Amino acid sequence: MITLRSRDTSSAVQGEADQYNQMIVSAQGAKFQEAVLDGRMFSVANATKVATTAGVTTTWTGLAISNPTGSGKNVIVHEFGYALMIAAVVAAGNDALVGLQTASIATPVSALTKQNCLDGCSADSSVVYADDGATLVGPVLKKMLSSLGEEDTATGLFPAPPSVYRPNGALILPPGRTVATYTTLATTACLVFHFVWEEIDE
Amino acid sequence: MIVLRKRSTGSPVQGEADQFNQMVVSAQGANLQEAVLDGRVFSAANATKVAQTAGITAAWTGLGIANPAGSGKNLIIHEFGYALMIASDVAGLIGLMTAPVGDMADNLTKYNALDGEATTSSIAYADDGATLGTPVLKRILSSAGTEAMDTNLFPAAPQIYYPEGSLIIPPGRAVATYFTLASTACFVFHFVWEEIDE
Numbered sequence: 046m047i048t049l050r051s052r053d054t055s056s057a058v059q060g061e062a063d064q065y066n067q068m069i070v071s072a073q074g075a076k077f078q079e080a081v082l083d084g085r086m087f088s089v090a091n092a093t094k095v096a097t098t099a100g101v102t103t104t105w106t107g108l109a110i111s112n113p114t115g116s117g118k119n120v121i122v123h124e125f126g127y128a129l130m131i132a133a134v135v136a137a138g139n140d141a142l143v144g145l146q147t148a149s150i151a152t153p154v155s156a157l158t159k160q161n162c163l164d165g166c167s168a169d170s171s172v173v174y175a176d177d178g179a180t181l182v183g184p185v186l187k188k189m190l191s192s193l194g195e196e197d198t199a200t201g202l203f204p205a206p207p208s209v210y211r212p213n214g215a216l217i218l219p220p221g222r223t224v225a226t227y228t229t230l231a232t233t234a235c236l237v238f239h240f241v242w243e244e245i246d247e
Numbered sequence: 248m249i250v251l252r253k254r255s256t257g258s259p260v261q262g263e264a265d266q267f268n269q270m271v272v273s274a275q276g277a278n279l280q281e282a283v284l285d286g287r288v289f290s291a292a293n294a295t296k297v298a299q300t301a302g303i304t305a306a307w308t309g310l311g312i313a314n315p316a317g318s319g320k321n322l323i324i325h326e327f328g329y330a331l332m333i334a335s336d337v338a339g340l341i342g343l344m345t346a347p348v349g350d351m352a353d354n355l356t357k358y359n360a361l362d363g364e365a366t367t368s369s370i371a372y373a374d375d376g377a378t379l380g381t382p383v384l385k386r387i388l389s390s391a392g393t394e395a396m397d398t399n400l401f402p403a404a405p406q407i408y409y410p411e412g413s414l415i416i417p418p419g420r421a422v423a424t425y426f427t428l429a430s431t432a433c434f435v436f437h438f439v440w441e442e443i444d445e
Contacts, residue, residue: 046250060249060251065271065273066251066260066261068270068271069272069275071275071276071281072276073282074282075323075412077412077413078323080412081413086413088386088413090385092384127387128387129340130339131427158383162414163415164345164385164414164417164420164422165419165420202394203331204330204341204391204406206404206405206406207407207408208388237340237342239387
């Protein structure tokens with residue numbers, strides 16, 4: 046028998062099973078809090094609106110995070126957020142899809158400031174490079190998330206639930222790989238993005 | 248072998264594994280209920296609509312939660328909600344920024360998530376305007392326009408962001424609302440947070 050200590054009475058109690066012989070547990074707390082307190086989680090956002098390039102392209106702008114070759118870490122992408130700061134102006138059409146592509150970057154650079162999710166603490170232990178423009182190598186579209194048109198944000202737009210995608214572990218970057226924003230068509234500077242990720246040993 | 252007591256019969260049964268040899272469990276209950284019953288979870292909201300300051304700015308208004316220096320606690324931000332009470336006069340992006348506490352003070356009423364209980368144990372400050380330290384934009388959540396709300400607006404899904412533990416405020420730091428442009432009073436916000444020992 047599994048014996049536990051009752052939080053209420055301090056007495057010994059037996060761990061229990063349900064009708065399917067599955068142990069009944071109570072999962073408490075926020076799922077990333079221990080990783081954050083352990084200093085393994087970081088974030089980055091564009092400081093202001095950015096122009097995006099068209100489709101799966103090597104000469105790219107938006108927001109990306111890269112796990113450099115030889116880092117010894119895997120990067121679990123936990124969260125991706127996107128929103129319009131002003132109305133989108135699409136270069137060659139009237140609508141676009143927002144998504145994520147993965148690739149490698151020959152020589153990634155850390156052009157944007159990363160932030161520790163334990164707010165205000167150093168992000169020096171992070172191996173990731175964050176950038177808003179680079180030359181991608183072999184990009185592949187991986188996630189289709191939303192669509193946007195050219196509707197003027199001054200009309201027709203009410204606040205919506207957060208435009209936040211959580212891969213739930215289904216997007217992990219090993220060393221040498223990059224995840225980058227994707228839009229079908231080039232846009233003028235209108236979108237802002239953020240990523241939240243965890244860095245674990247390979 | 249792990250032996251459990253079957254709740255329905257009281258008899259001993261063996262804990263079981265799935266095809267990947269992972270123990271199968273049944274996770275019950277809401278993930279914050281124990282923290283709430285323990286008196287560690289609090290909330291704050293604007294009492295009415297508030298004006299927004301423009302962008303990443305130190306002289307700020309909206310809704311913020313501060314963890315004063317030396318508190319001995321970390322604040323886990325569990326929930327952030329936002330909605331328009333009346334139409335906004337400007338269009339912009341809704342987000343969250345963090346900053347050193349600056350001169351934030353305990354100006355708004357906090358509430359215990361165990362409803363009606365005291366908040367005397369809470370060390371957080373809730374404020375709707377202050378001069379922050381240098382803020383940084385951290386989360387990009389949604390956009391708002393100036394569409395009149397008396398037409399074309401139906402209730403939407405709750406506009407709530409759950410950081411799931413990915414936003415923790417240590418002593419001396421604060422989280423505050425962000426909007427791209429200065430607006431007249433139109434938005435109302437809420438935060439839910441947990442206070443744990445450092």
